[in-house]
Amino acid sequence: MMEQKGLLLGTNDNVIVVIEDVNTNEVCGIIKKDIELTAKNNIPFGHKIALCDLAKGEKVVKYNEIIGIATKDIVKGEHVHTHNLSSIRGRGDLEGEM
Amino acid sequence: MGQGTLKAIEQGARIAIDMLVEASELKREKAPIDKLMIAVNCGASDATSGIVANPATGYVCDKLINLGGTAIFNETAEIMGAEHILARRSSPEVGKRLLEIVKEVEDYVLSLGIDIRGNQPKPDNIEGGLTTVEEKALGNIAKAGSHPIQAIISYAEKPAGKGLYHMYSSPAGAESNTGFFACGAQITIFTTGKGNPVGHILGPVIKVTGNHRTVSTAPENIDLDISAVLKGQMDIEEAGEDLFSFLLQVASGKITKSEALKHNEFAISRIGLTV
Numbered sequence: 266m267m268e269q270k271g272l273l274l275g276t277n278d279n280v281i282v283v284i285e286d287v288n289t290n291e292v293c294g295i296i297k298k299d300i301e302l303t304a305k306n307n308i309p310f311g312h313k314i315a316l317c318d319l320a321k322g323e324k325v326v327k328y329n330e331i332i333g334i335a336t337k338d339i340v341k342g343e344h345v346h347t348h349n350l351s352s353i354r355g356r357g358d359l360e361g362e363m
Numbered sequence: 364m365g366q367g368t369l370k371a372i373e374q375g376a377r378i379a380i381d382m383l384v385e386a387s388e389l390k391r392e393k394a395p396i397d398k399l400m401i402a403v404n405c406g407a408s409d410a411t412s413g414i415v416a417n418p419a420t421g422y423v424c425d426k427l428i429n430l431g432g433t434a435i436f437n438e439t440a441e442i443m444g445a446e447h448i449l450a451r452r453s454s455p456e457v458g459k460r461l462l463e464i465v466k467e468v469e470d471y472v473l474s475l476g477i478d479i480r481g482n483q484p485k486p487d488n489i490e491g492g493l494t495t496v497e498e499k500a501l502g503n504i505a506k507a508g509s510h511p512i513q514a515i516i517s518y519a520e521k522p523a524g525k526g527l528y529h530m531y532s533s534p535a536g537a538e539s540n541t542g543f544f545a546c547g548a549q550i551t552i553f554t555t556g557k558g559n560p561v562g563h564i565l566g567p568v569i570k571v572t573g574n575h576r577t578v579s580t581a582p583e584n585i586d587l588d589i590s591a592v593l594k595g596q597m598d599i600e601e602a603g604e605d606l607f608s609f610l611l612q613v614a615s616g617k618i619t620k621s622e623a624l625k626h627n628e629f630a631i632s633r634i635g636l637t638v
Contacts, residue, residue, distance in 0.1 A: 272593075274414065282410050282492065284593050296595060310576070311410030311492030311556075328413070330445070332498035345494070352495035354443050354469060354479065 267301060269294035271314065275329030280313040280345050282327075287314070306344040313345040325350050391616060397431030397525065399614060402543035402551045403506045404437065406536045408484075409491020409556030413502015415573020415592040415602065416554035422603025423552065423610060424508035424527065433525050435516070435548055436507040438534035440468045440483060444497025445504045449529070453512040460515045464531050491556050506554060518632050519545040536561045537630035540568060550613055552606070560584045562621025564629045567613050570620065571606055586620050 271281040271293050287293050287308040294301045300316075308314055313327070319339040324331045337349045403420050405412060424434040442449065446465040450458035472479045483496045493499045513526040519542045522528045532542050536559065540551050544565035551568045553561060558577040562568050572578060575590035587609050591597035613619060 272414065282414065309492065311574075313410075313492065313494070327498060328501045330448075330497070330501050332444070332501065333495040346492075347489060347494050350494045352444075352479070352497060354496055 267292050267294050269296045271295035271298075271300075271302075273298055273300075273316070274327055277329045278326050279316050279319060279323075280325060280327050281316055282313055283308050283310060286310050302342050304344075305340060305342040308344050313350075315339045315341055315343045315345050317341050319345075395431075396427070396611075399427060399550075399610075400433040400435070400522070400548045401427060401610065402435040402437075402530075402540070402548040403554070404534075404536055404539045404543070404551055405503065405506060405554040406559035406561055407487045407491075407555050407557040408493065408499060408502065409488065409574060410493060410502075411491075411573040411590070411593055412554055412556040413493075413499075413505055415589055415599075416556070416571050417502055417505035418599045419573070419589055419592070419602040419606050420506045420552050420554055420571065421508035422599055423607045424506070425510060426603065426607055427610075428508070428510050428526050431525055433522055433528065434508070434510075435522065435528045435530050435543060435546070436504075437530040437532045437539050437542065438503060439464055439529075439531050440472075440479075441496070441503050441534045442500050443469055443479075443483075444495070445500035448501075449504055449507070449512060452509065457512050457514060461512065461529060464515060487557050516546070518542045521546045533632050535630065537563065537628040538632045541565065541629060541631050550610060552610065555585075558584055560621065560624070560626055561628055562619070562624065562626030564627040567619045568621050568626075569606075569609060569613055571609075573602075583624065584620055 270283045270285045270287055272284055273281050273295050287304045289307050291304050292301055293304055318341050319335045321335055321338050323335045325333050333350050333352045336351045339349050443465050446461055450461050484493045484499045510527040512529050515529050515531055516522055518532040540563040543551055553568050553570050555570055555572050556574050558581040569586045571587040572585050573590050573592055578585055578588045578590055589602035592602050
């Protein structure tokens with residue numbers, strides 16, 4: 266029986282949050298949604314999984330709001346965190362580049 | 364009076380003796396709920412904070428304000444990325460001022476040529492699943508409920524009326540609490556994800572979490588466990604009602620875990636902004 270460990274917080278979101286640890290290749294269901302996806306990595310409790318493929322530069326949406334941009338191409342089911350998602354605010358280090 | 368350490372301590376002790384004697388005659392009296400002024404703050408936030416503890420705290424702010432009370436939130440740097448939502452529901456004048464102060468914080472960061480990611484989100488937030496300052500902010504503002512902001516107040520400034528206020532100040536817990544209690548707030552509701560033991564010398568700090576792991580690893584630091592929300596066994600309204608009841612118990616004299624443990628943290632903001 267597949268466990269529903271995913272939480273979709275906004276209808277426009279392209280990431281979900283997991284409420285338990287999810288292992289690589291585990292099929293993860295989403296609470297109150299008829300959606301399931303296979304985790305590409307180990308996803309720790311509270312972390313995010315891509316709900317669909319995301320191209321580098323694409324906006325990442327959670328709570329129906331933009332939380333940053335993908336810094337790499339991300340595939341559906343992949344862990345979305347600091348290695349592939351970046352803030353677009355308060356980046357003094359990028360002044361002149363953006 | 365001299366100006367050295369011992370003279371300063373003596374002068375303070377002389378003032379404190381008189382205050383202590385005067386305070387000994389004070390008796391707890393019934394007060395209407397609209398006299399209640401609370402503050403809300405968070406620390407060691409994780410993904411559960413924005414989903415459970417912050418929305419439940421927002422429910423409490425809304426309920427208290429509907430009953431004529433007052434709530435204060437701060438953490439100006441940590442609403443960066445969600446300020447448009449707060450501005451939209453406030454008056455044009457207050458909304459404009461809110462956008463200005465968040466921009467001031469952001470410009471300050473930019474002027475230093477630093478990457479705010481070095482400091483926001485913090486390492487414990489990142490471990491807890493929060494990736495960006497925007498994501499943290501969106502979870503953070505749930506704590507302030509849904510009322511319009513009446514005014515932006517400065518650090519330790521007393522609100523002029525009732526309702527919701529934003530204190531333009533640092534997000535750091537101990538210095539936030541000093542500013543809250545100094546301006547007249549009686550209680551802070553402090554949400555935590557990964558667990559934070561903070562208390563304060565000036566007043567009670569209620570700690571609430573939606574993370575069941577934190578409840579089991581640091582139960583002595585948590586006053587209220589509402590982690591059942593994450594499992595779908597409780598909704599935000601029920602959790603908010605539990606927190607509201609707990610708030611009234613503390614307002615009526617019940618002590619918090621941080622008081623029992625004598626977590627008497629104290630700090631004040633430095634000159635210049637802490638982001």
